Amino acid sequence: MRLGFFTMPMHPPHRNWVETLKEDRQSFILADKLGFYDAFCGEHIADEIENVTNSFQFLATLIHETKTIKLGTGTANLSQTHPVLIAAHAAMFDHLSEGRFILGMSAGALPADAELLGTLGEDRSRIFHEALDAILALWTRDPPYNFDQPDNRFKISSAKMGRREFGLGMVAKPYQKPFPELVGTVVAPSSSSATWYGEKGLHPLSANFLLPRWVRTHWEAYVKGCEKGPEKADRNNWRVARTIFVADDDKTAHRYARESQASPYRFYYFNLMRKFRVARRMYVFKEHEQQDEAEITEDFVLDRLLTFGSVNKVVDELLAFHDEVGPFGEIVYAGMDWVDPALTKRSMELMATEVMPRVNAALASSGKSTRAVAG
Secondary structure: OEEEEEEOOEOOOOOOHHHHHHHHHHHHHHHHHOOOOEEEEOOOOOOOOEOOOOHHHHHHOOHHHOOOOEEEEOOEEOOOOOHHHHHHHHHHHHHHOOOOEEEEEEOOOOHHHHHHHOOOOOOHHHHHHHHHHHHHHHHHOOOOOEEOOOOOOOOEEOOOOOEHHHOEOOOOOOOOOOOOEEEEEEOOOOOHHHHHHHHHOOEEEEOOOOOHHHHHHHHHHHHHHHOOOOOOOOHHHOEEEEEEEEOOOHHHHHHHHHHOOOOHHHHHHHHHHHHHHHHOOHHHHOOOOOOOHHHOOHHHHHHHHEEEEOHHHHHHHHHHHHHHHOOOOEEEEEOOOOOOHHHHHHHHHHHHHHHHHHHHHHHHHHOOOOOOOOO
């Protein structure tokens, strides 16, 4: 199982933006040094707590600060930008990084962003689907372009002003052929998005704020889509994000992750719950559809979604989680605000050097790794 990193950076609004951006960059640089396979960064335009407004721009500052880690948008919100721009910017990034790039994408779920951009009343999932079709057309066809599908709002042409003989009107192709790995985030239980990803050749990344019982449904939905898609369902292509904190001892882990009111994990889920209530998406935390939202408290969520403790405790919990949801190719470690920089860095170090080797050894010996389990 690979180890990845994902952050939708959430920082207290009183913190200095310059400092939190530096902190987030250091997380990626540390992940690279520790051998993480990839690292994704989220983006939102209108959220004071989440400080990255453009994941391409943020990740570009890390290309020459890192050596091997793949850098992924997590996500590029396709309902917010014209697909020609996404195709061109992603291709350029792929060349700048010499192929260390993953295009993570979604519709863009934050209603505050949509209101500012005038798309609050739009079907943003449909825009996402239409934009992806346009991007793939640009990357797999040669100019002059004449993308004019009757059920797609994006009409893309370079026939009038393009001059193929000297490259005018051409959108650059990516460095990776035919294009970078495409990853889509999955949030809802039994998500139709996961099925669509399978149909389109995207690889799913299950969100860290979803109960394990619902995470399992993502694979089932994805498999259905792959039956119609360009790739066979491969568990190695399934990424699963979790909220994890590892310390040298259980007492330190409990104090920092759960007991302290200054816990970055408590801050993260408190703010996530506020956003989901406004967006009417509290279903992601429910154990069953009819569960009363009054039961969904901060501690209820932390009890079910935060894995914390010493190395042995975290290994045991991750193996139990793996048994519950089934094999997957990558565990994606969720980044948080650096309330205590030393503990934050130590957690990532222990995750990479102690937890993952033990988890992989246990999976290999039990025959439960993705290599041993097909489909």
